Amino acid sequence: MKRVLALRESHPKETRAALSPESAKKLAGLGLSVTVEQGLGDRAGYSDEDYRQAGAAVAERSKALPEAEIILRVRKPEDSEIETLPTGVLHLSFLDPFNESALIQKLAAKKVNAVSVEMIPRSTIAQKMDALSSQANLAGYAAVVLASDRMQKILPMMMTPAGTISPSRFFIIGVGVAGLQAIATAKRLGARVEAFDTRPVVEEQVRSLGAKFVKVDLGDTGQTDQGYAKELTPEQMEKQRLEMAKACARADVVITTAKLFGRKAPVILNEAVLEQMKPGSIVVDLAVESGGNVAGSKVGEDVITANGVKIIGPENLEGYYPKDATQMLGANFANFIEHFWDAEQQAFVYRTEDEILSGSLITRDGEIVHEKFKA
Numbered sequence: 001m002k003r004v005l006a007l008r009e010s011h012p013k014e015t016r017a018a019l020s021p022e023s024a025k026k027l028a029g030l031g032l033s034v035t036v037e038q039g040l041g042d043r044a045g046y047s048d049e050d051y052r053q054a055g056a057a058v059a060e061r062s063k064a065l066p067e068a069e070i071i072l073r074v075r076k077p078e079d080s081e082i083e084t085l086p087t088g089v090l091h092l093s094f095l096d097p098f099n100e101s102a103l104i105q106k107l108a109a110k111k112v113n114a115v116s117v118e119m120i121p122r123s124t125i126a127q128k129m130d131a132l133s134s135q136a137n138l139a140g141y142a143a144v145v146l147a148s149d150r151m152q153k154i155l156p157m158m159m160t161p162a163g164t165i166s167p168s169r170f171f172i173i174g175v176g177v178a179g180l181q182a183i184a185t186a187k188r189l190g191a192r193v194e195a196f197d198t199r200p201v202v203e204e205q206v207r208s209l210g211a212k213f214v215k216v217d218l219g220d221t222g223q224t225d226q227g228y229a230k231e232l233t234p235e236q237m238e239k240q241r242l243e244m245a246k247a248c249a250r251a252d253v254v255i256t257t258a259k260l261f262g263r264k265a266p267v268i269l270n271e272a273v274l275e276q277m278k279p280g281s282i283v284v285d286l287a288v289e290s291g292g293n294v295a296g297s298k299v300g301e302d303v304i305t306a307n308g309v310k311i312i313g314p315e316n317l318e319g320y321y322p323k324d325a326t327q328m329l330g331a332n333f334a335n336f337i338e339h340f341w342d343a344e345q346q347a348f349v350y351r352t353e354d355e356i357l358s359g360s361l362i363t364r365d366g367e368i369v370h371e372k373f374k375a
């Protein structure tokens with residue numbers, strides 16, 4: 001099993017590709033035969049020629065697809081496409097499996113062996129394959145740059161003969177990978193940064209970046225064994241909102257990144273909190289595509305509240321810098337394949353005893369094999 005094909009994304013807003021020339025070269029170096037669909041990197045700044053020079057073949061989808069043994073792509077396949085996928089193919093992509101049970105059933109029925117990259121465990125050994133993290137890092141950075149571009153103020157303090165400009169205040173809610181990168185970016189640009197997360201373990205990380213951790217005593221919150229936040233009770237949510245409101249009222253920019261893995265994001269900024277914010281201040285809702293942390297936020301739109309707060313609901317923030325996003329995603333995919341690559345047999349080996357594969361392989365040989373989705 002060695003013929004790998006990277007498919008071009010069909011989603012109109014997707015700018016990223018699943019493979020960069022650099023990763024194509026790495027896979028070719030392992031002995032795989034690499035093909036990319038024509039125009040794969042068009043929107044990410046990589047030409048067909050770049051891929052050719054990296055040792056890949058460039059082909060039309062209809063020609064390459066029937067031969068493919070491993071398929072790489074960023075987004076889940078369209079329903080209508082599943083019939084065209086070769087039986088027995090290993091298919092790697094984001095799949096959103098918690099919300100896509102019909103799609104999973106169809107992939108199983110077509111005997112597609114589907115890996116969902118967001119299910120790759122957050123372990124040390126899997127870090128180099130962790131596509132959620134690589135993309136969240138870029139999204140956190142992009143959120144700050146996006147906000148700074150729309151602000152009425154600059155970020156750093158500036159002392160000039162014409163007077164002193166005070167630094168902007170940022171408040172970051174949710175300090176996972178994206179939140180940490182947002183804090184680091186805003187700090188680098190000179191803003192004064194506060195942050196909050198329900199997981200108390202992140203307080204130290206926030207402080208080490210030179211930001212202030214906003215303390216809210218919510219009682220028992222904790223995290224799952226994968227480090228994901230647990231859902232708060234309604235009483236805890238209310239208490240959090242009250243404390244958040246004060247920090248939001250102080251802020252020029254609020255960036256929310258609070259997600260709950262596999263579930264709808266919690267609404268943290270409701271209308272009452274937004275009403276207390278300063279006119280002209282900005283909210284960037286990074287969770288907008290999974291339900292939204294901010295009342296009234298809309299995917300791909302700016303919404304302005306009655307008191308003049310601008311709520312930005314960025315679509316595909318991970319793809320704002322597609323060249324780098326593709327470089328990182330491609331490396332994540334190539335590292336995954338390399339991990340299961342048997343150089344002697346020149347084949348991808350399904351080592352299902354490895355938690356990286358058992359944690360992320362959703363369907364195999366016509367069955368749904370992942371414990372979480374069998375039911």
Ligand code: NAD
Nearest residue numbers: 122123127133174175176177197198227228229257258259
């Ligand atoms: P995520 O995108 O699922 O969530 C973002 C943040 O929002 C999390 O920190 C979460 O605690 C927080 N959050 C959820 N509900 C909230 C609420 N009501 N109020 C405030 N904050 C709230 O997180 P992620 O970036 O995917 O990271 C998830 C976990 O995985 C973290 O513990 C992270 O450290 C861990 N991780 C580990 C590795 C590794 O070891 N290889 C790599 C990446 C991430």
